[in-house]
Amino acid sequence: MIPMLTEKAARGIIEEGKHIGKQREAEKLAKMLREKNNAGMEEVWKRCAYLYTLESFLYKTLNGAMRLVGDKQHEQVWRSKVRTLGPFCLLLWDDPFNQKLAIQKTLYRGAELTKEQVAGYKDMAKNKKALGSFQAC
Known part of the structure; x- marks a missing residue:
């Protein structure tokens, strides 16, 4: 199962890279x-985890997509x-290291957000049932 997922992940990375002109990377x-x-x-x-932490299109593309989760206007994206x-x-x-769910974890990474995105997260934070996340996975 893992080799199959790894291959699908590799092909997906290549496809996303081609789409934005970063095929070599x-x-x-x-x-x-x-x-x-x-x-x-x-x-x-x-x-x-290593690949995600590299300065590359991968984390930027992933974070960009994840920030749109829950946004009805960008659902197709x-x-x-x-x-x-x-x-x-x-x-x-x-994560094979942690068998228990971690409740209190925060992951920080630099992100460029528009004023509209920041305002949207501030609005979501007011509603405890709809908290968004800046995490990619």
């Missing part, structure tokens, strides 16, 4: 992921990324 990232294809879930997860980025997100999310 995408192929390099995909190659790095494929190197761990048969290494087991822990090694694949470490590689996904983020849903269009599920096929290409979903396998990578699944591999990244499936």
